[in-house]
Amino acid sequence: MALEGFGAGxxxxxxxxxxxxxxxxxxxxGLAAQExxxxxxxxxxxxxxxxxxxxxxxxxxxxxxxxxxSGPPSGASASxxxxxxxxxxxxxxxxxxxxxxxxxxxxxxxxxxKSGEGILGLTAAMFVxxxxxxxxxxxxxxxxxxxxxxxxxxxxMGAGEPPAAALRAAQVDMLSGAREAFSQDPTSGxxxxxxxxxxxxxxxxxxxx
Numbered sequence: 317m318a319l320e321g322f323g324a325g326x327x328x329x330x331x332x333x334x335x336x337x338x339x340x341x342x343x344x345x346g347l348a349a350q351e352x353x354x355x356x357x358x359x360x361x362x363x364x365x366x367x368x369x370x371x372x373x374x375x376x377x378x379x380x381x382x383x384x385x386s387g388p389p390s391g392a393s394a395s396x397x398x399x400x401x402x403x404x405x406x407x408x409x410x411x412x413x414x415x416x417x418x419x420x421x422x423x424x425x426x427x428x429x430k431s432g433e434g435i436l437g438l439t440a441a442m443f444v445x446x447x448x449x450x451x452x453x454x455x456x457x458x459x460x461x462x463x464x465x466x467x468x469x470x471x472x473m474g475a476g477e478p479p480a481a482a483l484r485a486a487q488v489d490m491l492s493g494a495r496e497a498f499s500q501d502p503t504s505g506x507x508x509x510x511x512x513x514x515x516x517x518x519x520x521x522x523x524x525x
C-alpha cells in the first residue's frame with residue numbers, strides 16, 4: 317500500500333527506505349504510509365494526492381467506511397490516530413489544498429445517498445477537506461490494471477494534460493493495448509482487459525479542466 321503526493325515544485329531528490337521526496341512531491345511506501353502522515357497539516361503542501369490502497373465501503377453504515385493504510389510498526393502501541401484505518405469521519409478532517417485526490421481503491425465513489433446532500437462517502441469527505449477534484453472508482457478494481465491505468469493518468473497530468481483529457485487518454489490507451497493483444501493472441505490474458513471492468517471503473521468528480 318502507498319500514499320503518494322505529487323506537488324508542483326522541484327528540488328533535490330532524497331531517498332530513504334521509507335520515503336522519497338522531490339521538492340513538493342512525496343511518496344510514502346509500506347510502513348511509512350501511516351495515518352498520522354495523512355492526517356498531518358503537511359498534506360496541504362501537495363497539489364496531487366494519490367491513495368493506492370484498499371477501500372472498504374459500508375453502505376448500510378457509511379461512517380464505518382474507511383481507507384486502509386499501514387498499521388503501526390511491530391511492537392508499537394496502536395492508537396485511534398494510527399490504527400491503519402482512515403475512517404470516513406476522520407477523512408472529513410484532512411488538511412487538503414490539492415488540485416486532485418485520486419482514491420485508487422475499490423468502490424471509493426460509492427456512498428449513502430442523502431436527500432438534499434447527495435452521496436455521503438469518501439469522495440464527499442475529500443471535497444469537504446479541501447480537494448478541488450477527486451478521481452474515484454465505481455466498482456471493485458483489479459490491482460495490476462489499476463496500477464497501469466492510474467500511473468498513466470498521473471503521468472499525463474504531470475505532463476500538463478487536463479484531468480478529464482488525461483483520464484480519457486489513459487483509458488483509451490489501455491483499451492487499445494488490450495485490443496492489439498487480442499489481435500495477436502486471443503488467448504492472451506492481456507486481451508481480457510478490453511472489458512470496461514478494467515479500463516472504465518474510475519470517474520472524475522469536481523474540477524475537470
